């Protein structure tokens with residue numbers, strides 16, 4: 001099966017989970033091509049080659065610096081026509097999801113959305129995904145051409161870099177389409193702020209910080225800083241105004257999948273678990289030994305987070321030599 | 323102006339863990355059904371548009387007779403009208419989008435269609451874009467704030483990954499919203515009483531003159547995810563001792 005993998009870029013930078021989509025394709029086939037759309041993307045194109053794409057379609061243009069659904073769709077359709085790929089993969093980011101949906105609906109092809117696993121069976125893609133917010137798993141196959149899947153970030157190993165890689169690079173003209181979207185302003189995350197969905201470690205705070213929310217989240221940020229972690233939160237902490245919504249993990253926030261999730265002063269409501277229940281290792285810091293979070297945690301400390309979190313920061317600093 | 327909110331009736335999130343694979347496969351759920359939480363934010367967004375820019379906000383859903391309850395919740399929150407598109411044959415996301423698109427056209431001159439970002443049961447988040455494509459309208463996903471609406475354009479703030487974009491596009495438009503659009507308001511007593519008495523119009527695919535496409539997504543082998551190997555190891559002693567032991571354990575696990 002021949003794959004075309006979408007490598008997402010944003011103002012010239014690659015969206016790292018794209019390499020996981022490339023890795024997934026390479027684990028299923030030798031015949032893997034990639035498409036990179038963006039502006040000032042030579043580094044990304046080079047990396048796509050190093051990571052094993054056999055051919056890389058490149059659309060480099062000022063109008064492509066930011067994702068644009070109309071333009072990306074048209075560029076991908078052009079590349080699919082040239083490549084003749086049977087399958088199209090993207091990471092299930094906001095943009096990857098929207099692109100896959102637009103491609104699928106316009107070609108009458110189904111999408112295996114937010115897949116946790118992907119295999120080939122009888123020459124067709126078969127995905128495993130969660131429904132009912134991860135409480136049920138299902139197998140999914142799709143009709144239509146191309147076969148389309150989007151992959152849950154951090155569920156697949158990224159394609160490795162090889163030193164001797166080489167590939168055809170095909171420079172394509174940007175598709176000649178008008179976009180109805182006009183971007184008036186861009187606000188970026190602060191430098192160094194780690195994306196929750198891409199983070200390998202997350203330290204989260206909940207209502208348990210209530211007695212001094214500002215200090216509580218300062219302590220959590222400090223621990224996160226030492227561990228190189230992203231900062232998360234429960235809805236209760238967000239609704240109380242302790243921290244902004246973009247940090248919310250759970251049912252109506254972000255679904256995350258880190259190697260390590262440290263929940264501080266979070267009870268472990270099902271809606272919170274819906275967002276972080278598939279973390280590899282869960283640590284709970286909670287003063288209530290009966291808190292439900294302990295029933296999903298691998299490790300825990302029963303105690304006041306205002307004492308325990310700074311002690312963890314200190315211990316981590318010492319042991320990690322920071 | 324006319325605003326139409328597309329909603330879905332989904333399980334109460336507190337009861338999601340109780341759903342068995344058999345129930346999920348048959349679609350006959352024994353749990354309590356409510357308005358999909360993301361769609362409650364879409365209703366809120368629709369009501370704010372009505373308040374800020376005039377016009378009326380309606381709600382529409384695709385489902386069976388029971389889904390009228392979700393529409394009544396939307397009416398109780400303040401929507402002016404509601405429509406059930408009754409459909410019980412198996413359809414996938416593209417089928418839902420086809421029916422919703424037909425309902426939007428049937429409604430007349432809709433300026434803004436609002437949806438939630440995703441559902442808590444299907445989880446794909448692909449319907450909003452599919453709906454926009456079926457209508458041939460622009461789609462803005464991840465909408466956190468409506469900045470301005472004019473006769474022929476809309477300006478919104480979108481959250482895409484870690485970036486916040488202010489984007490303008492033409493109307494009519496499809497928006498999928500996130501929680502930041504606003505906390506869903508509580509239904510008022512009067513609206514609850516009124517909503518209970520409304521006769522909700524029911525339309526079928528035939529009434530709308532469409533035939534939803536046969537599913538192109540095939541789902542099988544419903545099962546519970548493997549249980550977490552969850553035996554918690556607790557560290558005791560002073561905070562300092564416990565924290566040191568915990569960090570050691572995490573180093574041992576190779577997650578630090």
Ligand SMILES: Cc1cc2nc3c(=O)[nH]c(=O)nc-3n(C[C@H](O)[C@H](O)[C@H](O)COP(=O)(O)OP(=O)(O)OC[C@H]3O[C@@H](n4cnc5c(N)ncnc54)[C@H](O)[C@@H]3O)c2cc1C
Nearest residue numbers: 206207208234235236250251252253265266267271287305
């Ligand atoms: C439709 C819907 C969607 C939802 N979506 C989300 C979502 O996306 N994300 C989410 O998180 N929730 C969500 N919720 C809310 C969820 O049900 C819980 O209300 C919420 O997760 C509770 O947050 P919490 O654990 O911080 O607060 P609580 O449940 O109040 O827990 C606080 C915990 O802190 C502990 N504690 C208190 N003080 C200290 C201290 N000094 N040191 C250590 N521990 C302390 C307490 O023992 C307690 O366990 C949703 C609910 C609904 C109905």
